[in-house]
Amino acid sequence: MLALSEGKEDAVSESNDFVVExxxxxxxxxxxAAVADxxxxxxxxxxxxxxxxxxxxxxxxxxxxxxxVEPSSGSIHINNIDMTHQPPYRRDxxxxxxxxALFPHMTVAENVAFGLENLRWPREKRDKRVEEMLELVELPHFAQRLPSQLSGGQQQRIALARAxxxxxxxxxxxxxxxxxxxxLRVRMREELQEVVRSVNVTTLFVTHDQEEALTMSDRIVVMxxxxxxxxxxxxxxxxTPATPFVAKFIGWCSLLKGTVDDAGAFTSTAGLRIIGKWSAGPATVVIRPEQLKLSADGAPGQRQQARVLHSHYLGGATRVVLDVNGEQLIMQERFPFGRHPQHGDVLDIAISTDNLRLIGDA
Ligand SMILES: Nc1ncnc2c1ncn2[C@@H]1O[C@H](COP(=O)(O)OP(=O)(O)OP(=O)(O)O)[C@@H](O)[C@H]1O
Ligand SMILES: [Mg+2]
Known part of the structure; x- marks a missing residue:
């Protein structure tokens, strides 16, 4: 069984950069295939x-x-040890x-102590650890409560303390x-980041929330x-999204399919032309809302006329869906009070070609 005592950190070779592979x-x-290679x-x-x-x-x-869950093929390594066929309790x-999934019939303290009991920690050491963990998640006076007596966010923190x-x-x-x-979600994100950094634990975090992924992660695996x-x-x-799927899944954007000609300019299927220096062939262009500006504001870039299709007031800004030369583009802009664009309005816009992302079609 893997040692889980206090001296563990020293036992793990520092030269091994990757904890999970x-x-x-x-x-x-x-x-x-639920998971494929x-x-x-x-x-x-x-x-x-x-x-x-x-x-x-x-x-x-x-x-x-x-x-x-046992993989159908491939291998899983933790701290450089092949764990593919090891049971959960050996994996650290x-x-x-x-x-x-807190145990409903156990108190908060018993829940947090659960893993330690399995590892046969002596009682005194166990109690001390539970206290430390409840301090860490800022619920020090909750030890004797049952999960049903906690709010959802508090249960979440106890689950974290137990893990x-x-x-x-x-x-x-x-x-x-x-x-x-x-x-509460935003506060919990910050708390979790702090907890994870303070104990320097390698963390795999699942979400389908792109904002959560962008704000919390060191790196993101898009699946x-x-x-x-x-x-x-x-x-x-x-x-620099690698594929149209990634561009579309992370943040707002418009994807234009088309072709780059020998002069390096892109023309979309509907006929919107964007001058650039790309290599010839079929391609997809990714246009983020912040790459469109009102040209009246003196914004640099390629000028175009745009017709407003939809306008969504967001408070601090307005998200506008535009028809530009037969293509739908999304712009986000702060319009002056009382001057929010309406369906059918015509706007002069500039498409910034700086950092415009072009994905060559395979
Ligand atoms: N025990 C199982 N038997 C059969 N199919 C399964 C089983 N578990 C998962 N799947 C299937 O494998 C695929 C991946 O499921 P998984 O739970 O990993 O998705 P997920 O990315 O976590 O989704 P969600 O965001 O909805 O939680 C799904 O199509 C699911 O129906
Ligand atoms: Mg899931």
């Missing part, structure tokens, strides 16, 4: 987020790392499940904030239909 991992249910690595202390639409294989991937992982209590090498979180309201589409920092994923 998946090598060509697949999971088949009958003929259907995934390879990824998480560095020590890294917060790595698995992001993708419902059913893309996020939970299956996390459960394979925890040991609750702590998991928070998609629904928080962290055994000082796992790897923390696995499956949509831990999905049931919280928007404000689609059981496969990895792209792995990168939030900036890399947003600014």
């Amino acid at each position: 998946l090598r060509s991992v697949s999971k088949l249910y009958g003929d259907a 995934i390879s990824l690595k998480a560095r020590r202390g890294e917060l790595l987020c698995l992001l993708g639409p419902s059913g893309c294989g996020k939970t299956t991937t996390l459960r394979m790392v925890a040991g609750f 992982t702590g998991m928070v499940f998609q629904s928080y 962290l209590a055994i000082k796992p090498a790897v923390l696995l979180l499956d949509e831990p904030f999905s049931n919280l309201d928007a404000q 689609n239909a059981g496969k990895v589409e792209q792995i990168g920092t939030p900036g890399e994923i947003y600014e």
